Amino acid sequence: MLPAASRAILDPAGTNPDYVELKPDGTFSGTLDVADQECTPETCGVITYAAGGAVNAAHELFTDLTFATDPTGPTDPTTPPVDPGTGVTDARLEWGLKESFRDYIRGPIAHGSWTLDDVTGDGPFAWENLTSGTEELVTFAGGVHFTGHDGLLDLTISQPQVRFANGAAELLLDVRSKGLENPEEYVELDDAVFATLTPGTPTVGNGLNTYTAMPAVLTEQGASGFAGFYPAGTELDPVDRHDRTRRRDPPATGGGRWRRRVRAHADDPGRAEPG
Numbered sequence: 118m119l120p121a122a123s124r125a126i127l128d129p130a131g132t133n134p135d136y137v138e139l140k141p142d143g144t145f146s147g148t149l150d151v152a153d154q155e156c157t158p159e160t161c162g163v164i165t166y167a168a169g170g171a172v173n174a175a176h177e178l179f180t181d182l183t184f185a186t187d188p189t190g191p192t193d194p195t196t197p198p199v200d201p202g203t204g205v206t207d208a209r210l211e212w213g214l215k216e217s218f219r220d221y222i223r224g225p226i227a228h229g230s231w232t233l234d235d236v237t238g239d240g241p242f243a244w245e246n247l248t249s250g251t252e253e254l255v256t257f258a259g260g261v262h263f264t265g266h267d268g269l270l271d272l273t274i275s276q277p278q279v280r281f282a283n284g285a286a287e288l289l290l291d292v293r294s295k296g297l298e299n300p301e302e303y304v305e306l307d308d309a310v311f312a313t314l315t316p317g318t319p320t321v322g323n324g325l326n327t328y329t330a331m332p333a334v335l336t337e338q339g340a341s342g343f344a345g346f347y348p349a350g351t352e353l354d355p356v357d358r359h360d361r362t363r364r365r366d367p368p369a370t371g372g373g374r375w376r377r378r379v380r381a382h383a384d385d386p387g388r389a390e391p392g
């Protein structure tokens with residue numbers, strides 16, 4: 118379930134059956150195929166809760182199903198309903214920072230190199246250690262440490278995040294970079310918006326959303342990590358983001374209305390009022 122703005126990004130054609138639109142008044146409608154004898158009012162319901170592991174008891178609702186004709190088949194109410202929630206469980210970010218910067222680092226001017234921490238590739242680099250993920254925001258562990266000019270250039274970029282909001286996207290980074298004027302001082306940025314991205318249209322299929330070659334432009338904050346050599350507005354290497362969205366376990370904590378409704382069903386298979 119997604120607000121219209123998020124769906125426009127993840128499912129621009131509006132044809133992916135995995136998504137339905139969440140209207141501003143909180144209602145939604147969708148079509149589910151239920152096999153014969155698989156579901157009864159006692160064992161199935163519509164469960165809603167916040168995506169991405171967020172816990173918000175006020176949004177955890179259980180609504181009974183009603184059938185046009187009486188269903189037959191198993192009515193054992195002890196099996197909890199299947200969780201319909203989803204989140205980004207696998208993701209990959211590919212990005213090279215800037216090709217000319219990599220050439221400069223390894224070239225005859227800087228005589229430098231880079232080392233990788235929880236990252237693969239030799240430029241572009243690939244981050245795959247996802248630490249949290251929703252359709253709106255994916256966060257990765259790992260970084261790249263560039264050095265050059267016998268240590269006078271010392272730049273680490275780490276913990277990239279790709280954030281989507283209102284049809285736009287941003288690349289956030291932690292940055293640590295030695296200053297040119299005073300090599301004792303480092304510029305340190307935490308979760309800084311490093312580049313603005315143009316997301317374009319993703320390809321969507323089998324739960325995999327792929328954004329290829331999103332143009333990336335350096336922000337003012339990002340420029341502060343380059344000792345004045347790149348102004349804000351500098352075009353960086355394009356960014357690729359691939360996400361796989363899968364079913365998730367129900368939230369382990371919270372104990373909100375969702376859990377209470379399931380217990381009500383187990384105790385009294387007859388009815389439980391919708392939340």
Ligand code: HEM
Pocket residue numbers: 215217218221226266269270271272294295296297342343344346347
């Ligand atoms: C001893 C200190 C430094 C010297 C002598 C130096 C020298 C240079 C020179 C001569 C260039 C031009 C290269 C070319 O046009 O091909 C350059 C480019 C550059 N330098 Fe440095 N630099 C130093 C420190 C730094 C530091 C601390 C940073 C911070 C990250 C930095 C970032 C850059 C960047 C981003 C470029 C542009 C690379 C590109 O062509 O895309 N430099 N530097």
